[in-house]
Amino acid sequence: MTVSDVVVVGAGFAGLSAAHALVGAGLRTIVLEARDRVGGRVLTRVLPDGTQLDLGGQWVGPTQRHMQRLIAEYGLETYPTPEYGRPILDYGGTRPDRRPDEIVALLDRLDDLSRQIFPERPWDHPRAQEWDTLTLAAWLSTQNAPDTAVRYVGRVIAGGLLSCDAGEVSLLDTLFYVTSGGGTTALLDTVGGAQAYRVGSGAQRLAERLAADLPEGTIRLEEPVRRIVHSPTGAHVETDHGVHPARHVIVAIPPSLAGRIDYSPSLPAQRDALTQRMPAGYALKVHAIYAAPFWRDRGLSGLSTSDSGILTETVDNTPPGSPRAVLTAFAYGIDAHALRRHDPAQRRHLVLDRLAELFGEDARAPEDFIEFDWCDEPWTRGCFSAHPTLGTWTAYGPALRPPIGALHWAGTETASTWNGYFDGAVESGLRAAAEIAPDHRH
Ligand SMILES: Cc1cc2nc3c(=O)[nH]c(=O)nc-3n(C[C@H](O)[C@H](O)[C@H](O)COP(=O)(O)OP(=O)(O)OC[C@H]3O[C@@H](n4cnc5c(N)ncnc54)[C@H](O)[C@@H]3O)c2cc1C
Secondary structure (H helix, E strand, O other), X not given: OOOEEEEEEOOOHHHHHHHHXXXXXXXXXXXXXXXOOOOOOOOEEEOOOOOEEEOOOOEEOOOOHHHHXXXXXXXXXXXXXXXXXXXXXEEOOEOOOOOOHHHHHHHHHHHHHHOXXXXXXXXXXXXXXXXXXXXXXXXXXXXXXXXHHHHHHHHHHHHOOOOOOOOOOEHHHHHHHHHHOOOHHHHHOOOOOOOOEEEOOOHHHHHHHHHHOOOOOOEEOOOOEEEEEEEOOEEEEEEOOOEEEEEEEEEOOOHHHHOOOEEEOOOOHHHHHHHHOOOEOOEEEEEEEEOOOHHHHOOEEEEEEEOOOOOOEEEEOOXXXXXXXXXXXXXXXXHHHHHHHOOHHHHHHHHHHHHHHHHOHHHHOOOEEEEEOHHHOOOXXXXXXXXXXXXXXXXXXXXXXXXXXXXXXXXXXXXXXXXXXXXXXXXXXXXXXXXXXXXXXX
């Protein structure tokens, strides 16, 4: 039986990036992927008429340097998020034409505090314990801001960024996430921010290009890893189809899924406890497809953010030259779970009702309505990414990255920069590869 230098578990951006670096360093590497495709949380679907949808992750931003490099390396085209009119800010029943000062003040305060956090070690801050057991909602409620501002900021930060509710994420995790992405402006904005542009052919194409660039036979699809028998000098990785011996293993999957693998011997208690306390967030991303972008005729950009209603955000997601127009809507946390409990027809009705309130009656009659629930995906189980529950950063955070003998940890949830994003996934894969082949850092 051939012994690999490294077995990588998972062919998302983290695993693929790790494999690239390792192969580049001359190490015998294989990637075991549970699904019948690469890319993980990216999934591009092209409808019969050519309308293209990214059902998973889609945007990249100008400060995401790993993604910039990959897009340039593979010569992929990008296009900016369309903004042909005004965005809607649905705020306490009004539609102000700019962010009210009370929202700006709350975001500024979050930015100020976040700059005090080292993203590599959020647990080291002098007030880490206090902030780790305080929810974002509780902190917002002490900021002498109007209820509407508290609700709005809670929804766009906890929902739009962390795909949770403000009542379930800690202030410490929020501050970590904000600093990891370079501040609320970089995280929330379209122009110049994390939602600046999309990959022309769809985000999944980039993952496919990365995979195609690896030596033949490196990627083994439909090989879910069930068990890892490990020692300080190597491991045997067991899938449904066989056993793969290796000197090192990089586990490049979301933490809760990493916790479902059976390790022998068991992992140290701190690492095991961490994976039990990092559940995936929950966002529902749905696409309403229309013959034409009717909202643009009304001077609207299709972008909206709301302090109430089941949809927190919408965006004009129409690719240039697309045969039809796409309005994409997002629900987060409790709203997303509430929608999920309805049957598809009711869910469609509720979403279109809300789109009609925002953009007018034309929104009620899309030609297509496409949804994809990442909670139903056994190899993802939620999205956009996972977050430590209250108290977890300070009690178990230090176990996030350190290798355990032959085992190394990657995946966007282990990144210190752009955690939760593609870019963080790539960073994590390169970091884990560098732990094994330190002289071949990208
Ligand atoms: C709806 C949605 C919208 C998003 N929007 C954006 C966005 O606009 N921009 C952005 O930057 N990010 C976005 N994200 C987040 C982004 O997609 C992720 O951060 C990134 O893709 C994670 O990459 P990863 O390699 O860490 O993990 P994953 O992509 O989850 O890859 C893990 C891989 O491991 C496989 N796997 C799991 N368990 C096993 C096992 N036991 N054995 C073998 N294989 C296994 C999985 O099948 C998967 O292929 C979004 C995500 C979603 C779902």
